[in-house]
Amino acid sequence: MQDFWWRSLWSLFPIGLLCLALSPSTGGHTALFLFIAWLLILLVSHLRHLRNLLRWLKKPDLSALPGASGVWEDAFSELYHELRRQSRSQIQLTSALERLQQAAGALPDGVVVLNAADQIEWCNSKAEHQLGLNLTKDEGQPIAYLVRQSEFASYLEDFNYGEPIKLRASRIPDVSLELQLVPFGEYQKLLICRDITHLEKIETMRRDFIADVSHELRTPLTVVVGFLETLKDINGAVPEGLRHYFDLMETQASRMRTLVDDLLVLSQLESSANPTQEQEIDMNGMLNALLDEANGLSGGKHHIALGEVDTGLNLHGSVEELRSAFGNLVSNAIRYTPEQGHIWIHWQKKGNEAAFSVQDSGIGIEPEHIPRLTERFYRVDRSRSRETGGTGLGLSIVKHILTRHQARLEIQSEFGKGSTFSAVFPAARVRSGN
Numbered sequence: 001m002q003d004f005w006w007r008s009l010w011s012l013f014p015i016g017l018l019c020l021a022l023s024p025s026t027g028g029h030t031a032l033f034l035f036i037a038w039l040l041i042l043l044v045s046h047l048r049h050l051r052n053l054l055r056w057l058k059k060p061d062l063s064a065l066p067g068a069s070g071v072w073e074d075a076f077s078e079l080y081h082e083l084r085r086q087s088r089s090q091i092q093l094t095s096a097l098e099r100l101q102q103a104a105g106a107l108p109d110g111v112v113v114l115n116a117a118d119q120i121e122w123c124n125s126k127a128e129h130q131l132g133l134n135l136t137k138d139e140g141q142p143i144a145y146l147v148r149q150s151e152f153a154s155y156l157e158d159f160n161y162g163e164p165i166k167l168r169a170s171r172i173p174d175v176s177l178e179l180q181l182v183p184f185g186e187y188q189k190l191l192i193c194r195d196i197t198h199l200e201k202i203e204t205m206r207r208d209f210i211a212d213v214s215h216e217l218r219t220p221l222t223v224v225v226g227f228l229e230t231l232k233d234i235n236g237a238v239p240e241g242l243r244h245y246f247d248l249m250e251t252q253a254s255r256m257r258t259l260v261d262d263l264l265v266l267s268q269l270e271s272s273a274n275p276t277q278e279q280e281i282d283m284n285g286m287l288n289a290l291l292d293e294a295n296g297l298s299g300g301k302h303h304i305a306l307g308e309v310d311t312g313l314n315l316h317g318s319v320e321e322l323r324s325a326f327g328n329l330v331s332n333a334i335r336y337t338p339e340q341g342h343i344w345i346h347w348q349k350k351g352n353e354a355a356f357s358v359q360d361s362g363i364g365i366e367p368e369h370i371p372r373l374t375e376r377f378y379r380v381d382r383s384r385s386r387e388t389g390g391t392g393l394g395l396s397i398v399k400h401i402l403t404r405h406q407a408r409l410e411i412q413s414e415f416g417k418g419s420t421f422s423a424v425f426p427a428a429r430v431r432s433g434n
Helices: 002-010 011-028 028-057 070-107 125-131 152-158 195-232 240-270 283-300 317-336 367-372 381-386 396-402
Strands: 110-114 120-123 165-168 177-183 188-195 279-281 303-309 313-318 342-350 353-360 408-414 418-425 428-432
Touching: 028 125, 028 152, 120 125, 125 165, 152 165, 152 177, 152 303, 188 303, 195 240, 240 396, 279 317, 283 303, 283 317, 283 428, 313 342, 317 342, 317 396, 317 418, 367 408, 396 408
Parallel strands: 303 342
Antiparallel strands: 110 120, 110 188, 165 177, 177 188, 279 313, 313 428, 342 353, 353 418, 408 418
16 A cells, blocks of 8 residues: 555656756746646546546456556556456356256256245256256246146245155156255255155055055954954863963954054055045044043043043044044053053143143153154053053054144153143134034
């Protein structure tokens, strides 16, 4: 900065000395006129350089940078070097963007970049194939105009992108897609599209296999249990010394039959070929029936009662499925609550939603187990599950039934103090009773 001022003032220093030297002989007016004339020349020179700079800025070209002298030469030199640096940075950014696009293009999944208005900014070739897009024609178009399934439109508008959705590809027959939106940057979104046709075929094969095997096992198990019961009923057919073994066989055969029944129920719930038969459910009647069943299952070993119950609140859904789900929650509470323990059944409003809850004073669940409770065959305590006759499928069945009713399972538990399992239903499922 000091060099700038020194070079700027140096252009005035010689003429100033000259004017001072001529002032005694030519008079002060002449010397002043000469100094002003020199200032005008400098001004014209600066204006000429400024004009050249403005002209060049309209069409910047490093090879055609205007010539200059003095401080303008320094200014043009700095501008030249700065433009060189920007040019190198631009080349590096362009190269990085090209590499990023090439990498995204090589992904096995479709990728679409959306702006704040959900318009397409870029997509890879996989997304073009799966979603029927054409980047050349569709750039800047709203994604909802091109992916027109109602499920996707609702997913896009709900702003709840924690879980993906599954769709049938509209332009490719017999192809299933999994779509998920991932927000990033300032209101931008990344749409990731994955072909899950193969996975769905494997899942269908698994369900069919389990259903077929379970169905085939049901008949021989029924026969085995029937023969065991018949032999026990015939006097003298089973020696007293062997009766314990017959009891054990009967218990295990019955447990296997229960397991097979639960597997069949799961297969039916997972199959889209079994639509839900829905109606308005009289919750007061269902709660009283559940209470009677619970007392019968407990055999008087527990204190079971209805807790907070909204008698003017009903539910729209499948009577059989929800009766099974609620019954599973109640039986689990009885199974894992020590004798003389307390169990309460609640049915009440929860904001705009409604919740069926089973609260117990049982053994409770450690926090690390809670996220996995709805997995098939997952057991917190395997030995206790065998003792109580659990199959490990009850909560899986509950989860599937609630999912079919757009509901969710909430679990609160404190180890050693008890648990509360709540089936929370959306407002669209809640009805006001008569």
